[in-house]
Amino acid sequence: xxxxxxxxxxxxxxxxxxxxxxxxxxxxxxxxxxxxxxxxxxxxxxxxxxxxxxxxxxxxxxxxxxxxxxxxxxxxxxxxxxxxxxxxxxxxxxxxxxxxxxxxxxxx
Amino acid sequence: xxxxxxxxxxxxxxxxxxxxxxxxxxxxxxxxxxxxxxxxxxxxxxxxxxxxxxxxxxxxxxxxxxxxxxxxxxxxxxxxxxxxxxxxxxxxxxxxxxxxxxxxxxxxxxxxxxxxxxxxxxxxxxxxxxxxxxxxxxxxxxxxxxxxxxxxxxxxxxxxxxxxxxxxxxxxxxxxxxxxxxxxxxxxxxxxxxxxxxxxxxxxxxxxxxxxxxxxxxxxxxxxxxxxxxxxxxxxxxxxxxxxxxxxxxxxxxxxxxxxxxxxxxxxxxxxxxxxxxxxxxxxxxxxxxxxxxxxxxxxxxxxxxxxxx
Numbered sequence: 001x002x003x004x005x006x007x008x009x010x011x012x013x014x015x016x017x018x019x020x021x022x023x024x025x026x027x028x029x030x031x032x033x034x035x036x037x038x039x040x041x042x043x044x045x046x047x048x049x050x051x052x053x054x055x056x057x058x059x060x061x062x063x064x065x066x067x068x069x070x071x072x073x074x075x076x077x078x079x080x081x082x083x084x085x086x087x088x089x090x091x092x093x094x095x096x097x098x099x100x101x102x103x104x105x106x107x108x
Numbered sequence: 109x110x111x112x113x114x115x116x117x118x119x120x121x122x123x124x125x126x127x128x129x130x131x132x133x134x135x136x137x138x139x140x141x142x143x144x145x146x147x148x149x150x151x152x153x154x155x156x157x158x159x160x161x162x163x164x165x166x167x168x169x170x171x172x173x174x175x176x177x178x179x180x181x182x183x184x185x186x187x188x189x190x191x192x193x194x195x196x197x198x199x200x201x202x203x204x205x206x207x208x209x210x211x212x213x214x215x216x217x218x219x220x221x222x223x224x225x226x227x228x229x230x231x232x233x234x235x236x237x238x239x240x241x242x243x244x245x246x247x248x249x250x251x252x253x254x255x256x257x258x259x260x261x262x263x264x265x266x267x268x269x270x271x272x273x274x275x276x277x278x279x280x281x282x283x284x285x286x287x288x289x290x291x292x293x294x295x296x297x298x299x300x301x302x303x304x305x306x307x308x309x310x311x312x313x314x315x316x317x318x319x320x321x322x323x324x325x326x327x328x329x330x331x332x333x334x335x336x337x338x339x340x341x342x343x344x345x346x347x348x349x350x351x352x353x354x355x356x357x358x359x360x361x362x363x364x365x366x367x368x369x370x371x372x373x374x375x376x377x378x379x380x381x382x383x384x385x386x387x388x389x390x391x392x393x394x395x396x397x398x399x400x401x402x403x404x405x406x407x408x409x410x411x412x413x414x415x416x417x418x
Contacts, residue, residue, distance in 0.1 A: 071320055073341070091236070
């Protein structure tokens with residue numbers, strides 16, 4: 001079963017930027033209520049896109065370097081990457097259909 | 109596009125809606141609750157709820173999740189869609205949503221709550237989530253050692269402004285009047301906090317920045333002088349408005365667009381009820397909203413029993 005895995009400041013480049021398939025990263029923190037609403041939706045997408053895309057979670061409390069590099073100023077924020085480039089972002093809690101639409105931009 | 113029949117359709121998943129759902133489902137009514145965002149509404153963004161009787165202290169999101177599970181355990185269904193409209197169809201109500209199906213209810217309980225007001229200035233919407241925030245407890249941590257503005261002069265502005273000082277180097281309260289509306293205790297705390305300063309008689313004309321907030325353009329309402337202030341975050345707390353757009357033209361409303369209801373949460377439309385922050389004179393507390401929701405569910409139960417007896 002495909003599940004989102006943790007990514008950190010130190011393995012960000014190898015896991016996310018050098019991925020050969022599109023990547024969705026869920027920026028979250030333990031204290032953030034809406035983040036806990038987004039997490040199960042990302043879990044579902046990870047199953048649906050198994051083999052086609054990879055899914056990561058980045059804890060912004062522990063990985064401020066990456067969070068600030070991408071100008072994260074509010075969580076949850078989801079970033080979508082393709083070939084090391086950010087192609088889309090979703091800020092705040094959105095329904096699953098919006099998350100899917102955002103991820104699909106990496107396949108356009 | 110299918111039509112689905114329910115006894116009770118509840119619009120909005122805050123404390124009022126969740127409590128109404130619990131009573132409706134326990135009353136053996138086929139019940140669906142519609143939520144466009146996060147279950148819990150305003151409390152899902154609250155770090156700690158400390159004034160819900162019987163629960164000494166609880167995270168707002170956790171409290172909402174507990175309420176949701178309790179209501180669902182009695183058969184309440186939950187759907188994550190936005191409500192588009194309500195209209196009468198025979199003796200029932202038709203609810204259209206952003207989802208595929210149309211929902212038919214013998215009774216509809218509107219618990220859509222309230223939403224924060226926006227300033228309505230250029231740059232605000234574009235930079236939301238990029239330095240513009242309506243929730244300090246959610247976002248302040250991203251502005252460690254940076255400067256922030258706090259817009260507003262009420263309890264929320266002081267409360268959240270004080271919270272930002274855990275992180276920011278300086279929080280400037282920008283208020284259009286020359287005194288605060290906030291309760292005395294919060295005013296005293298704010299004035300005593302050395303990270304907080306105050307800019308009176310001043311309004312924000314524009315939020316500046318390309319992909320991040322870099323400052324605000326200000327105007328003094330007395331002298332009409334304009335100025336710019338460099339900063340990284342703008343926290344906005346200037347009151348709220350009820351989510352009552354889909355009730356317009358359908359029920360009586362006050363000047364603030366709150367639905368007018370009787371003591372049973374009934375509007376003048378049979379089978380259409382409103383409870384919690386969306387109604388006139390709500391006390392705007394978790395406990396009072398729960399009470400509202402329960403009252404509305406009991407009234408809906410009586411209405412359905414009287415009107416639809418076969």
